Amino acid sequence: MSAATSAASNATAGDAGAAAAAAAAIVGLPQPWGFFLIGIFISLVLFGIIVAQTWNYFNSFPEDSKWLKLYVGAVFIVDFLSSFFVLWWIYHLLIENWGNIQPYMMLHWALAADPLLEGLIGPMVQAYYAWRIYVISGTWWVSALVLSCSMMAFGGGIAACHAAATLTTFAELINVKVTVIFWLLPAAISDVIIALALTYYLRQHKGRFQGSDKVLDKIIHMTVQNGLLTALTAVVDIILYFTVATPYHIAFTFVLPKLYANTVLSSLCSRASIRRDMDLSNTKQSDPQTYSASAVQGFRTERSQGVVVTVETHELQEAKAYGVDWDSQRSADTKV
Template sequence: MEVIHATPVNILGGSLFGILLAALCFGALTIQTSSYYCAFPNDGRPVKLVVGVLWTLQAFQLACSAQSLYWWSVKNYNNPLALKWGTWEFSMHQINIVCSSVTVQTFFAHRVYSLSANLYVGVLVQVLVLLQLGFGTATSVKANMHLELQVIVKESKWLFVSWLAIQAATDIVIAIWMCLLLRRRRTGFQKTDSVINRMVLYTISPGLVTSVLSCIDLVLFAKYGFQFGVIVICMTLGPFYSITMLINLHTRKTLQARLSTPSLFERNSMKKIIRENAEGHGRGGSRLQA
């Protein structure tokens, strides 16, 4: 493995570009969060709490990113040796990704269980999520034990690669299961099936984005270590996971708007599918208007 040198282009450039993208994502997430609380006041408290926690995580992450860049570029100005070392704020990127991805994947695992009504399917998906949590936590602990970037790469390469691989695999498995379960709900009515197709698109697109980013991050880190692209993706992957969940929550309003013209049978069929594809049953789920 060729470990790339801690140059200003890789560390400072990657951090600066990553912060800019993360700030854009945080702005989009803030708008989505505000719109969600206004559009779905009847959603259960657990889901509202999760949305608030995800927003708080990204706000904290953005502050940590700015502090780490300040430490490298201002406090250690004209000190190239400082670029070989990370800070605890810099290590927060990885912890944020773990917290965000596990939260969002658990949310979708519950949806898979709600749609399938099969405990084994839900448990299988959740096991993958917990496996990702385990490797991600171990990676975080190992990285904080050795803040020297090249030491982290050499001693923790297999942990990072395993964690990112499981993370990408979990996203793909969730997307595939959701699509299969939704397509089984086809009714044969053109309008209803059109809405189901749109639900499949909304399900697979966000999962595809996060899994592709994880795979790219995996390949770049395995070959180069803390390279420009690795740092950029690390700073934006957490916000992308949060945006994924908010997009999925907001699609209910769009899908319900498409139910204004179908027949009564189609409307009732689709209301049932959307309800099962929402947060789940019970107090944590959404209450769709009749």
């Protein structure tokens, strides 16, 4: 090898090293692409669960109102679009631009759709739980507080989408701190309020009927688990954004929409198992000859059992199936 060839090779290697060093300096070390891939893999696994739960819902609850079915369909479509755009971006980055360092420093328009879709699906799910809080409690102010936080998060999602579309590099994301706060923090606050409010109001109806207590415990456990999981994910996202230069926080935005969708779908699909638990608990309380009469009396006299039906079935047909004579006008609002 001649001295000129060697010098040229060294120069080429030096230029490539300089380009890589420049990219690392902009994006941060270590590179976050592996973390992004892990986040995308987890989100796709969760999307598979969403597909299964959506299929299960439409097969298990054909009697639900068309509005509730449209709501579930809308949640599924928004979540599908979230996965679609994320996959579009990672394919553009890792396949179409393999070996090209420049796109690794630049924000892509498909990635900019992520905060918009997340800012949409979060309020959709939170609005559903706000309605549940209103049905159970009969008061509007807690639901209004939840919806206010949700609308703030939706506006923050639109602003974050605009920022991601107008910014050029990942390094510039640090300049939109206020936007990120208004996007993720109100959503986390709303999730915590939902978990605390539903737990509080459901616990008010415990201790009156042994069979319904077990069902209420199951609902409370699921509510706290789902609400705190989404809130914790949003808080971790915010903490990473403010404390780590490398944009690891983006990976959590891939997962958060899936957690929201799974939250509401698991709640709707759990009605089948809750019905079975209610039947089993009532059967244990009565012999076959007196089962119907005692079940009716238990539902009429114990508000807690009514809460289970109201929250988890959403249909007056379910109450009629148990022979419930609803004397509360508000129970008529449970039909979606």
